[in-house]
Amino acid sequence: MHAMWKGTIQIAQFQIPVKLFATTEDKELSLKQTHRACGDNISHLKFCQTCNSTVEMDQIQKVYELGGGNSVEVSDEELKKISPQANKNFVIEQFIDNSDLNIVQMKKHYFVGTDEVGEEVFQLFLTCLQKSKKIGIGYITLRSVQYLAAIRPMGNGIVLSILHYADEVRSMQQINNTVAGVKTKIFEDHILILSQLIDAMTGPFEFAKYGNRYNDALRLLIENKIANRSPKNDEIEPVMPQNNIVDLLSSLQRSLDFVNSETTLFSTSENNNLH
Structure with missing residues (x-):
């Protein structure tokens, strides 16, 4: 199985060399869109409805809409300055009880493995996670995007889960039939x-x-x-x-x-x- 990320788990000054592997693979059949008249593939062009013309990539800008027809432009250079630096460390900032994390807060998972040289410390970490029933929380950068992540034991191995941020998770109290007072x-x-x-x-x-x-x-x-x-x-x-x-x-x-x-x-x- 091909590793999609190689780096280290860092707990204070303690480091564990690890690899991440995808837990799933897409098996769905895909259908292509083609032109009925000739059978050729359909391409998706960038099109401006106001100018009624196609637009080249160098003529496209990124903006944040403020409403009322107003917006703020954000350049690629400005975005690059605030983007996370390339990093191969998953730094654990704290540990939490297993019961403090629920399935709604998780969105993607990776199997965690290691090399021969890291097997001893990996097994030590796995054993401690299993005995303590704790989950490690921290940030990881994958493909230039920073994510909040949790690392936890599963069976005889370890899984790293990408998490939603707190403001992305809705409360169950928003569902009508669970509102307080409705019985x-x-x-x-x-x-x-x-x-x-x-x-x-x-x-x-x-x-x-x-x-x-x-x-x-x-x-x-x-x-x-x-x-x-x-x-x-x-x-x-x-x-x-x-x-x-x-x-x-x-x-x-x-x-x-x-x-x-x-x-x-x-x-x-x-x-x-x-x-």
Whole structure:
């Protein structure tokens, strides 16, 4: 596997040589845009609607819009002066408890590896992270862009996660149904029924079983077109299953049958309507 970054983790004066590896790879099929008349590729030109003409790169400027038709120009030279310097160090500024970081704050992940010469200190760092259940926080520069990052143990290895900044993460309190003061009555019999449904559907997570259904459907469509045959209606599964109240009610009823639960728990009385 090719390393996309090589550098060091720095904890005060302690350094650990590391490499970063992408945790995922894109497997989605891509479609190109071509001109229907000749089949050639479509290019995307820079176009000015006011002048009704294409614009060359040397005639393009960057501005910050202030509103009301006003803006401030920012030159490439000015941007270069404030850009982070090329740096191959991930300096850990502090450690936090594992519970202080949640999944919403993370946006991209990298596996962390090392060379033979750094194996001993790498394993020492991994062991200490596992025992302490701590996460290291600091800044890292990747491809000339500085990111806030977290480094943490995962299984028998270490993962570095790029984080959102605090002002980028929305609060769950902004969602209507979680606003303080808004309460929905939950009936005990409904909790029992849905809990039984969850239990009936619980099993080991077979990650590979959940493929990209749209990608599979697109590949089948392309293969059929190459072979000049029409796909059968049952060859392509729906991309998204239906999800509405009727389906929920029928799913609960089927679950009741499955777990041999009492059907009297699920009545159609006014007091037992799902919310």
